[in-house]
Amino acid sequence: MNEHLPVDKTFKLFIGGAFPRSESGRTFAVRDAKGALLANASQASRKDLREAVRAARGAQESWAGRTAYNRGQILYRAAEMMEARRPEFVSVLRQIGVTPKAASKQVDQAIDRWVWYAGWADKTHHILGTVNPVAGPYFNFTFPEPTGVVGVMAPDEPALLGLVSRLAAVIVSGNTAVAVVEGPASLAAITLAEVLATSDLPGGVVNLLTGDKNELLPWMMGHLDINAVDLTGAPKDLDPTILEEAAVNVKRTVWGDSTAESPYAIADFLEMKTVWHPIGK
Amino acid sequence: MTTEKFDLDYAPALESTAVVNIAKQYGLFVNGEFVKARGDKTFATINPATEAHLANVAEASKADVNKAVKAARHAYETYWRDMPGKQRARYLYRIARQLQERAREFAVLETLDGGKPITESRDFDLPQAAAHFFYHAGWADKLDYAFPGRKVTSHGVVGQITPWNFPMMMAAWKLAPALATGNTVVFKPAETTPLTALLLAEVLQDVDLPPGVVNIVTGAGATGQALVDHPDVDKLAFTGSTGVGKMIQRAAAARRLPLTLELGGKAAHIVFDDAAIDQAVEGVVKGIFFNQGHVCCAGSRLLVQESIAEMFIEKLKRRVDLLRVGNPLDKNTDVGAINSAAQLGRIADLVKVGVSEGAEIYQPKCSLNKKGFWFAPTIFTGVQQSHRIAQEEIFGPVLSVQTFRTADEAVQKANNTPFGLSAGVWTEKGSKILWMADLLNAGVVWANTYNQFDPASPFGGYKESGFGREGGMQGLSAYVRTDTGGRS
Missing domain, CATH: 3.40.605.10 (Aldehyde Dehydrogenase; Chain A, domain 1)
Incomplete structure (x- = not known):
């Protein structure tokens, strides 16, 4: 008889820095390869998505308003927190079927992604911005700004590295994110949420919804307060006509690489602003 | 007083059309x-x-x-x-x-x-x-x-x-x-x-x-x-x-x-009380009446600081009185013809809506030709944020004027449309320009100028x-x- 019966974790949603259950009361079972129950994860509803967007919008202006240096440090802090909980991440990945060697490597890479993107916070302006030599007496410059609130369809595989790669690219510039994670990857995502909740990341900058992508994507595409949607992890059996809803508010749609380590992955969620001022005496 | 003896109007200065050869x-x-x-x-x-x-x-x-x-x-x-x-x-x-x-x-x-x-x-x-x-x-x-x-x-x-x-x-x-x-x-x-x-x-x-x-x-x-x-x-x-x-x-x-x-756009053109006023008047006029206002980035919403609003609007009206509406081939013409009958209809409809929603309309006295499509330069004052003429793109020579008290209010009003193409800011205070430029949700911000374009300068919109x-x-x-x- 086991003297210490483990206290299993309840996997909930991550919205506005808090961990609520789905308002719908729904859950879905995540089982290991042998069929043993790992968790009953919360299954987010349309209303949960709406709450998450509200939290993301509420956090966006002040997150974008922080200095790039500060945002970079907070992303780096996420790496520190992950490193401290490295064994837990490896264990979660192994539970959902990743081999020991691959799990270990994936956690290392995920930690490395935070560090890599953290360094871009105060450098994207250098490579994407310009001073423009216009044919007249004007000082003219162009610089990147965050798009706003970004909906993210998180990649199913690799569960942890995919989510971290997409999230880091989205938020480093000052966007806030509402990510939808499906299936076993949900366990890695909510474990990540516990790291983000203790990384000085303001509540609402990252919101994680576990559930059914096909259920939530139409609402995400049609939401008037979402500025861009990352479709990199969109379901394979996606009905493409759902994408038409992006037009309701001229949403930006992005199809990226699920584990990209590229400044252009950041650029996909940026707007370019150009400012003119006369030069004269 | 004998000034009425003199005709001070410009003589027409028509560009020749001999240079073009239009096929049937x-x-x-x-x-x-x-x-x-x-x-x-x-x-x-x-x-x-x-x-x-x-x-x-x-x-x-x-x-x-x-x-x-x-x-x-x-x-x-x-x-x-x-x-x-x-x-x-x-x-x-x-x-x-x-x-x-x-x-x-x-x-x-x-x-x-x-x-x-x-x-x-x-x-x-x-x-x-x-x-x-x-x-x-x-x-x-x-x-x-x-x-x-x-x-x-x-x-x-x-x-x-x-x-x-x-x-x-x-x-x-x-x-x-x-x-x-x-x-x-x-x-x-x-x-x-x-x-x-x-x-x-x-x-x-x-x-x-x-x-x-x-x-x-x-x-x-x-x-x-x-x-x-x-x-x-x-x-x-x-x-x-x-x-x-x-x-x-x-x-x-x-x-x-x-x-x-x-x-489209519905650009806010923001004038602070510390702006170079006469330059700002010129900028606002150019911002909305350039190309008959058929400009996606036209400065169609003037946001003027309350403390100078009355004086600024007076100056603006006086300037608009001097705009010459007429033959586009005349080199003295400031405002040409509306591009099509359909567009003239859309402009006239939205202007009617502006009047019926309670905004006050001002149009200079100018004689418009019977033939062709024409619309007099129009200024609406007393415009509310919820008015259609403050929210919808008119794409014509129609300016909606609103006022603000603080810079924060100006930003809030400027950003309060689904559009985000351009914005204008007039103030002689450099730090305020850069502060505004950061906060305005627009792809192009013109400060102490308006409607400038260049191939080396990226142009395009935010949001819708x-x-x-x-x-x-x-x-x-x-x-x-x-x-x-x-x-x-």
């Missing part, structure tokens, strides 16, 4: 030749200042668009895709030079077909068009430097649709970057202003551009639809209304077709004003296919 009939420009549309269908284009018939222009059907796309595909695979950038550049430089050399002819034709003042087509539209080709010519063999660490290729066949407000300039904004990056094009100009695009086709023949690299299909909405829906188009670019832009985004979405949109940029290094990315540009 124009074909489509497909595979380097002018061809008839299927069934010989045509539509008329008129001079909006006189309603005089100018020419009949071929109306491209679905089958004609298909031919144009096929020609573009063939040219892409045969000549253009693999042509060294240096060589592509040569063609673009040639086009730029031809536009400079024939600038007056193009300018007069632009004014005849579109109704804009000759001073604008001569001093703005045409120089800008030529400059765009010249600027992008230089990029054609330097693309690797614009995308460090990235492999860059062209899309293939690009479909482009442009509006009637800056016909030649828009053609240049679309064609120059597409060609520089190695794409071939099927281009549809607006149905009310097709003539300069067709004159450009002559230039393309003269510079020996390989046949099919640029194809020009004239027509209205159905022609555009055929281009948007064509399965062999690899990328779409559209400039026009947000309504049509959304339809195009819908059409392109399920196909995951690369798309750039430059759509579209996505993608035109001009500058940033504008090139709309026309290239790229790899991830990193590791994964």
Whole structure:
């Protein structure tokens, strides 16, 4: 008889820095390869998505308003927190079927992604911005700004590295994110949420919804307060006509690489602003 | 007092139309030749200042668009895709030079077909068009430097649709970057202003551009639809209304077709009490009455600080009283003809709504011609944020005036529309300009100036004003296919 019966974790949603259950009361079972129950994860509803967007919008202006240096440090802090909980991440990945060697490597890479993107916070302006030599007496410059609130369809595989790669690219510039994670990857995502909740990341900058992508994507595409949607992890059996809803508010749609380590992955969620001022005496 | 003896008005200074030679009939420009549309269908284009018939222009059907796309595909695979950038550049430089050399002819034709003042087509539209080709010519063999660490290729066949407000300039904004990056094009100009695009086709023949690299299909909405829906188009670019832009985004979405949109706007033009007032008055006038207000980035909402509002509006009215509305060919004209009867109707309707919603209307006394399409410069005061004239794009010479007390309130009001194309700020305080420039949700911010454009300067919108940029290094990315540009 086991003297210490483990206290299993309840996997909930991550919205506005808090961990609520789905308002719908729904859950879905995540089982290991042998069929043993790992968790009953919360299954987010349309209303949960709406709450998450509200939290993301509420956090966006002040997150974008922080200095790039500060945002970079907070992303780096996420790496520190992950490193401290490295064994837990490896264990979660192994539970959902990743081999020991691959799990270990994936956690290392995920930690490395935070560090890599953290360094871009105060450098994207250098490579994407310009001073423009216009044919007249004007000082003219162009610089990147965050798009706003970004909906993210998180990649199913690799569960942890995919989510971290997409999230880091989205938020480093000052966007806030509402990510939808499906299936076993949900366990890695909510474990990540516990790291983000203790990384000085303001509540609402990252919101994680576990559930059914096909259920939530139409609402995400049609939401008037979402500025861009990352479709990199969109379901394979996606009905493409759902994408038409992006037009309701001229949403930006992005199809990226699920584990990209590229400044252009950041650029996909940026707007370019150009400012003119006369030069004269 | 004897001043009434003197006639102080300007004598007319008409630009000669002898420089243009308008054909009775124009074909489509497909595979380097002018061809008839299927069934010989045509539509008329008129001079909006006189309603005089100018020419009949071929109306491209679905089958004609298909031919144009096929020609573009063939040219892409045969000549253009693999042509060294240096060589592509040569063609673009040639086009730029031809536009400079024939600038007056193009300018007069632009004014005849579109109704804009000759001073604008001569001093703005045409120089800008030529400059765009010249600027992008230089990029054609330097693309690797614009995308460090990235492999860059062209899309293939690009479909482009442009509006009637800056016909030649828009053609240049679309064609120059597409060609520089190695794409071939099927281009549809607006149905009310097709003539300069067709004159450009002559230039393309003269510079020996390989046949099919640029194809020009004239027509209205159905022609555009055929281009948007064509399965062999690899990328779409559209400039026009947000309504049509959304339809195009819908059409392109399920196909995951690369798309750039430059759509409508409702720009806030913000004047603080510490602005250089007389300069700001000029800027506000230029911001809304330039090109009859047919400008997507027009400064159509004046936000003036409450402490100076009364004085500023008085000065503004006095300045607007002096605007000369009339013959676009007259070099003294400030405000020309409204582009079409349909657009005049839309403007008149929204102005009626403004009056019925309770805003106070001001129009200077000016006699408008009976023939042609005209609308007097209009200022609405007492406008509320919820009024339709504060929220919807009018695309005409109509300014809505609101006031604000604090800079925060100005930002809040400025950003309170679904659009985000441009904004203007007038203050002599540098820190306030930069603070405002950060907070305004707009792709272009003009500070102590307005309506400035340059091929080296990226232009495009936030939010429902579209996505993608035109001009500058940033504008090139709309026309290239790229790899991830990193590791994964």
